[in-house]
Amino acid sequence: MEAFASFKKEISSPKKIFITTHVKPDADALGSSLGLANYLIKKGHEVTVVTPTDYPSFLNWMKGNDQVIDFSVQKNIPKVKKKLKEADMVFCLDFSVLSRVNELGDMIRATKAYIVNIDHHQDPEDFANYRLWSTQAAATCELVYELIVMLGDKKLIDKDIAECLYAGIMTDTGGFRHPNTTKNVHQVVAELIEIGADNSQIANWIYDSNSVNRLKFIGFAISRRLVVREDLHLAYFVIGKKDLKKYESRTGDTEGLVNYALSLDGIKMAALFSEREDGVKISFRSTADVAVNKFAASYWNGGGHKNAAGGRSHLSLRATIQRFEDLVEENQKTLFHTRVLDENPN
Secondary structure, three states: OHHHHHHHHHOOOOOEEEEEEOOOOOHHHHHHHHHHHHHHHHOOOEEEEEEOOOOOHHHOOOOOHHHOEEOOOHHHHHHHHHHHHHOOEEEEEOOOOHHHHOOHHHHHHHOOOEEEEEEOOOOOOOOOOEEEEOOOOOOHHHHHHHHHHHOOOHHHOOHHHHHHHHHHHHHHOOOOOOOOOOHHHHHHHHHHHHHOOOHHHHHHHHHOOOOHHHHHHHHHHHHHOEEEEHHHOEEEEEEOHHHHHHOOOOOOOOOOHHHHHHOOOOOOEEEEEEEEOOEEEEEEEEOOOOOHHHHHHHHOOOEEOOOEEEEEEOOOHHHHHHHHHHHHHHOHHHHHOOOOOOOOOO
16 A cells, blocks of 8 residues: 555656557557556646557557557657656556567666556566556456546546447457456446447457458468367467468457467367567467466466467477477376376377
């Protein structure tokens, strides 16, 4: 409570505030950033929202999107550096280690501003003056809502803020299907809907705004790039650079693809391997009893939540897949809490 009192005092008068989130922001990252930004603007603060990279176009409907600065665009770098240097407060949302924001991480580490970290991922780095952190929260948007309530400003949450926050909670719970969909999640989203969040329209913006190329890509991936290892309770997609180029893949086009693999009967762990210019990006998903965050952290320079995590490999795509299958076989007992099968049908 002492830390919160200090934070409350810090934010009680108008400040220059810098908000940022992790690379390739998803709905929770951008929703928490813009939901908080719109609230702080109402309180009289001067707010700048910066993302380390671009993000999917299906998030462009959020209020304040047109003011977000993409740090990966060369011409924006001087402006971002100036804004961060002038900032009184820096909010770091939906990430708990500074490496998740690329070059911005070292800049934030060097700032003299008051730093606030709001997040729900495991193993946080100690870099903030005030941290609102809980792995029990389904989404950072859930924590931003609770922060506004803690500050006594629930009445300031309008339709635009509510919709930003709802989007993050909806997506980070997998459309309210994941085990992290708690009683509190339902209570919070009920409040957001009552305030004015159009839950049907938000779902439409995020899930039903596909391009023809993206639908064709998903069909191609399922029919040609899906590998199923029933003996390992495993299914995964392998997407090469040529595949992404063929379907003119844009940021966000691979979003959710890994869930198709996890939806298969008998599959306990799913993965998506996407070959990029800077290495192989990996997304992991799992059923409730399989902790993919530990697997990602131990072997793939990554981490995340128990049932949704990510990592990266600097091996070739082929070598990455071979290492992945070998590691799953070696760790089958600890991953799946079952005996290793005596017979391998492959």
